[in-house]
Amino acid sequence: MQLTPFVILLLTCGINGFFPSDWRERYFGNGGISHEAQTRSAYDALVGKYFEEITPITTNMIKARTAMAEANMEVDDDQTSSAKHFDGENFEGGQAILVQAKADVIRELFDGNGEAAQVALGKALHTLQDFYSHTNWVERGGFDINYDLGKAGVSLSPIGFGERTCDECGFGGIDRILIGCHDCANNTFGFNTLTSGYYAGEDRPLGGAPIPEYKCRHGGATDSALGAIAGAVYAEVFNDVPEGINKDSLNCFWSPHWFLHRQAVNLAIQSSIQYIEDIIAEGPLEDKERRLLFGVGTSLAFAIDTTGSMAGIIAGTRRQAIEIARSRLGTKDEPIDYIVAPFNDPYTGPVLRATNFSDFQANINSLYAAGGDDCPELAITGILDALAVMQGPSDLFVMTDANAKDYGLALRAIEVAFEKQIRIHVFKFDSNCDDGGSAAKRSLQKREDSVANRQYSALAGSTGGTYHSLPVSQVDTIGSLIEPLTNSETNTILKLSGTLNSTSSFPVPVDSRMTNITISLRAAAVSLNLTDPTGTPLNFSSPGVTLTAVTDGQFLTIQNPASGTWTLILTLLDPVLTPPFACDVSGVSPLHLSSFNFVTLRGRPGHKGFFALPTQPAFDHDVAAVAVLDGSFRTAVFDLRNTLANRVVNANMTPGSGAEGAPPTNSFYGEMRLANVSLYAYVEGLDDEGAPYQRVLPNVFQPIFSNTTDTGFNNTDIFAGRRNVTTTVTLPSTSLPTETKTGEPEYPGCPYPTEY
Numbered sequence: 001m002q003l004t005p006f007v008i009l010l011l012t013c014g015i016n017g018f019f020p021s022d023w024r025e026r027y028f029g030n031g032g033i034s035h036e037a038q039t040r041s042a043y044d045a046l047v048g049k050y051f052e053e054i055t056p057i058t059t060n061m062i063k064a065r066t067a068m069a070e071a072n073m074e075v076d077d078d079q080t081s082s083a084k085h086f087d088g089e090n091f092e093g094g095q096a097i098l099v100q101a102k103a104d105v106i107r108e109l110f111d112g113n114g115e116a117a118q119v120a121l122g123k124a125l126h127t128l129q130d131f132y133s134h135t136n137w138v139e140r141g142g143f144d145i146n147y148d149l150g151k152a153g154v155s156l157s158p159i160g161f162g163e164r165t166c167d168e169c170g171f172g173g174i175d176r177i178l179i180g181c182h183d184c185a186n187n188t189f190g191f192n193t194l195t196s197g198y199y200a201g202e203d204r205p206l207g208g209a210p211i212p213e214y215k216c217r218h219g220g221a222t223d224s225a226l227g228a229i230a231g232a233v234y235a236e237v238f239n240d241v242p243e244g245i246n247k248d249s250l251n252c253f254w255s256p257h258w259f260l261h262r263q264a265v266n267l268a269i270q271s272s273i274q275y276i277e278d279i280i281a282e283g284p285l286e287d288k289e290r291r292l293l294f295g296v297g298t299s300l301a302f303a304i305d306t307t308g309s310m311a312g313i314i315a316g317t318r319r320q321a322i323e324i325a326r327s328r329l330g331t332k333d334e335p336i337d338y339i340v341a342p343f344n345d346p347y348t349g350p351v352l353r354a355t356n357f358s359d360f361q362a363n364i365n366s367l368y369a370a371g372g373d374d375c376p377e378l379a380i381t382g383i384l385d386a387l388a389v390m391q392g393p394s395d396l397f398v399m400t401d402a403n404a405k406d407y408g409l410a411l412r413a414i415e416v417a418f419e420k421q422i423r424i425h426v427f428k429f430d431s432n433c434d435d436g437g438s439a440a441k442r443s444l445q446k447r448e449d450s451v452a453n454r455q456y457s458a459l460a461g462s463t464g465g466t467y468h469s470l471p472v473s474q475v476d477t478i479g480s481l482i483e484p485l486t487n488s489e490t491n492t493i494l495k496l497s498g499t500l501n502s503t504s505s506f507p508v509p510v511d512s513r514m515t516n517i518t519i520s521l522r523a524a525a526v527s528l529n530l531t532d533p534t535g536t537p538l539n540f541s542s543p544g545v546t547l548t549a550v551t552d553g554q555f556l557t558i559q560n561p562a563s564g565t566w567t568l569i570l571t572l573l574d575p576v577l578t579p580p581f582a583c584d585v586s587g588v589s590p591l592h593l594s595s596f597n598f599v600t601l602r603g604r605p606g607h608k609g610f611f612a613l614p615t616q617p618a619f620d621h622d623v624a625a626v627a628v629l630d631g632s633f634r635t636a637v638f639d640l641r642n643t644l645a646n647r648v649v650n651a652n653m654t655p656g657s658g659a660e661g662a663p664p665t666n667s668f669y670g671e672m673r674l675a676n677v678s679l680y681a682y683v684e685g686l687d688d689e690g691a692p693y694q695r696v697l698p699n700v701f702q703p704i705f706s707n708t709t710d711t712g713f714n715n716t717d718i719f720a721g722r723r724n725v726t727t728t729v730t731l732p733s734t735s736l737p738t739e740t741k742t743g744e745p746e747y748p749g750c751p752y753p754t755e756y
């Protein structure tokens with residue numbers, strides 16, 4: 001057997017079950033491979049099999065993977081259910097969860113509910129993964145996974161409540177005594193029936209009976225009638241760690257069978273893969289349902305005004321939407337969710353939802369314009385209807401020709417959009433209702449409506465979306481705007497809005513793999529110029545350069561731009577006018593800022609992981625954030641910038657070490673103090689070829705005043721003294737044998753740490 005030397009930190013985690021997440025409470029947080037990491041490994045393995053061509057995985061796929069991992073982590077909020085953790089010999093309970101979840105996942109997928117399916121799967125994976133840590137499957141010689149898990153009608157163990165399953169642990173050597181751990185390597189020796197550990201405070205034994213001395217315990221410092229934290233303090237002070245069998249971590253203070261942790265993790269991952277394969281086979285899940293489960297594909301969502309004057313606009317939108325959807329068929333960007341939310345006056349809806357192109361086509365073709373007496377319409381209600389069924393991160397496109405009479409609901413829409421990471425883009429077309437807008441705009445001979453301008457630019461600006469006010473004749477230009485926004489390879493490089501000075505310039509880093517850049521400028525009477533990395537002004541007539549002008553702006557696309565830092569120059573044509581402007585620069589490249597979330601610690605004390613905040617972050621106390629960058633890069637520096645891309649907050653992000661049980665190197669954590677201004681999260685650095693890159697998360701943060709001192713990531717290190725103690729141990733290698741063992745597993749003797 002090959003032996004692997006490994007340094008462990010003592011007393012670094014408090015657990016019942018594998019740790020929930022990669023980034024964790026600082027005082028408990030090291031020493032094992034988390035549920036999040038296990039779920040990610042299973043997801044990545046299956047995506048590698050079914051969607052091999054997609055690398056790196058898209059933002060929507062990362063969202064799907066995160067939904068599974070978070071649902072898995074959240075199971076730890078319930079620490080009394082033995083079934084959810086395969087504790088207390090509750091094999092029927094655990095098996096019932098796994099059997100039921102399969103049916104739930106399949107049903108949700110056939111109903112078109114990808115996110116609900118991901119959540120149901122993630123929860124089940126927690127129970128499944130805990131099986132390998134909390135039972136004696138590994139100790140009994142389980143070098144292969146248990147194929148019976150999740151099989152309806154199959155009983156996992158005949159164990160009886162009267163049957164002895166564990167002996168007492170030994171004292172161990174002097175080093176072990178010093179750190180309070182027992183030597184539990186042989187406590188399950190000779191007991192061959194499948195059993196699992198009893199955990200203080202759970203619903204087994206039945207009726208609140210005491211845990212018999214002849215049964216295995218979960219064990220570790222938190223398995224105490226005093227509760228997790230007090231128990232850990234007791235174990236610390238009295239140097240006496242409860243005996244047991246759990247393999248949750250690499251640390252004997254938490255896991256009496258810590259030396260089998262890696263083997264348990266390997267099996268948990270393999271078993272997670274098998275469980276998902278079983279679901280795919282039993283469904284059976286075809287390509288469409290698999291894409292829904294793994295989040296492969298985009299969503300296409302429209303909220304459309306169907307009042308009388310909209311006929312021409314509906315027809316144009318229909319043409320553009322169908323064209324985009326058709327061009328995506330069979331690609332990884334084929335929508336998995338098509339939403340059409342009509343709004344009229346006095347009614348809105350019903351929302352038309354489809355999971356395939358032909359249904360979508362039928363839905364959008366069924367819209368016709370009629371009714372709606374007065375000018376303002378129920379636009380925000382229509383938007384809320386669409387948001388209610390949408391999944392983020394994605395974009396909602398709103399088509400109307402009037403302002404909103406229900407603007408009082410806008411705050412609600414902004415909140416929902418923030419939580420789901422949905423950007424709202426409003427296309428307001430000119431109509432007879434318009435008041436003509438500002439004096440400045442009247443001078444540009446454009447009809448528009450000052451109320452609509454104010455409402456929709458606020459709505460779009462607050463969600464990271466865009467607002468366009470266009471003549472009806474330009475309805476066919478919306479395709480060129482929607483296209484890049486619904487393409488999963490598109491990354492936002494720069495996001496600007498505000499008021500322009502006479503001339504302003506902004507750096508635009510173009511990385512080595514960027515194939516197309518698109519600049520979308522929304523401002524009248526502003527000229528747009530660009531210089532390449534050598535400082536040469538862009539020749540707009542050169543091949544590969546396309547400039548499209550509409551009444552309220554310009555779109556520039558450049559194919560195969562040279563890598564290096566370009567400069568965007570915006571100049572006011574009439575210095576007297578200072579119209580509001582907005583400009584988005586995006587580029588097609590496989591290097592993605594996949595997420596940037598402000599986070600909070602959640603879960604049972606001593607067992608908490610970081611979860612994304614459902615609300616806007618606070619500016620009146622420190623906040624923590626976790627970001628993920630996918631693709632090849634050398635360096636990454638994160639900061640938060642205002643709407644003119646000026647740096648406001650240094651995000652202080654540091655990458656994971658990538659070490660076993662630690663967050664991966666493309667995952668970043670930072671603590672910072674925000675400011676009371678709208679902020680965008682940026683990352684910049686060098687890609688793997690040394691070219692500069694920059695990315696911005698297109699969703700805007702509007703920090704709030706929270707009036708609390710609770711940061712949500714209290715990292716006070718209550719075990720600071722212990723954490724300094726490190727020791728070197730030699731762990732047995734846990735690489736799995738490749739052959740599949742069948743028949744009754746034989747007890748192989750405990751792999752035993754030979755050196756401390």
Ligand SMILES: *[C@@H]1O[C@H](CO)[C@@H](O)[C@H](O)[C@H]1NC(C)=O
Nearest residue numbers: 170183185186189749750752
């Ligand atoms: C554990 O049991 C095995 C098999 O009987 C024995 O070889 C080994 O010495 C025992 N280890 C301890 C620490 O008692």
Ligand SMILES: *[C@@H]1O[C@H](CO)[C@@H](O)[C@H](O)[C@H]1NC(C)=O
Nearest residue numbers: 110112354355356357358359
């Ligand atoms: C589209 O989806 C609907 C509802 O799920 C289904 O009835 C229909 O057969 C599907 N059409 C195609 C072409 O797949």
Ligand SMILES: *[C@@H]1O[C@H](CO)[C@@H](O)[C@H](O)[C@H]1NC(C)=O
Nearest residue numbers: 498499500501504505644646
């Ligand atoms: C305009 O000038 C002000 C003051 O110098 C500056 O703070 C602001 O960032 C400038 N705006 C742009 C778009 O450059």
Ligand SMILES: *[C@@H]1O[C@H](CO)[C@@H](O)[C@H](O)[C@H]1NC(C)=O
Nearest residue numbers: 489515516546557558559588
């Ligand atoms: C780049 O832009 C051109 C012109 O708009 C388009 O035809 C092409 O598909 C784009 N390439 C990618 C990878 O988006």
Ligand SMILES: *[C@@H]1O[C@H](CO)[C@@H](O)[C@H](O)[C@H]1NC(C)=O
Nearest residue numbers: 526527528529530537569571
């Ligand atoms: C910017 O581009 C415009 C055309 O859009 C051109 O007329 C102008 O001279 C350019 N300005 C600079 C400073 O290059």
Ligand SMILES: *[C@@H]1O[C@H](CO)[C@@H](O)[C@H](O)[C@H]1NC(C)=O
Nearest residue numbers: 537538539540541542543544
């Ligand atoms: C811009 O490119 C066009 C087409 O390639 C060329 O005819 C023209 O001379 C170029 N203009 C300048 C100023 O280089």
Ligand SMILES: *[C@@H]1O[C@H](CO)[C@@H](O)[C@H](O)[C@H]1NC(C)=O
Nearest residue numbers: 619620675676677703704705
């Ligand atoms: C935050 O900024 C807004 C807008 O500038 C202002 O109205 C509000 O008073 C500020 N809040 C605090 C607590 O500073």
Ligand SMILES: *[C@@H]1O[C@H](CO)[C@@H](O)[C@H](O)[C@H]1NC(C)=O
Nearest residue numbers: 620704705706707708709710
């Ligand atoms: C902040 O909280 C304190 C105590 O609850 C309260 O007295 C105070 O009014 C709050 N301040 C604001 C601005 O809400």
Ligand SMILES: *[C@@H]1O[C@H](CO)[C@@H](O)[C@H](O)[C@H]1NC(C)=O
Nearest residue numbers: 709710711714715716717718
């Ligand atoms: C942070 O944790 C320490 C130690 O557990 C505790 O004393 C303190 O009250 C906690 N603070 C907050 C705000 O939860």
Ligand SMILES: *[C@@H]1O[C@H](CO)[C@@H](O)[C@H](O)[C@H]1NC(C)=O
Nearest residue numbers: 717719720721722723724725
């Ligand atoms: C543990 O290490 C920290 C930082 O290295 C140090 O400040 C602290 O005094 C040490 N505690 C003990 C008990 O050694």
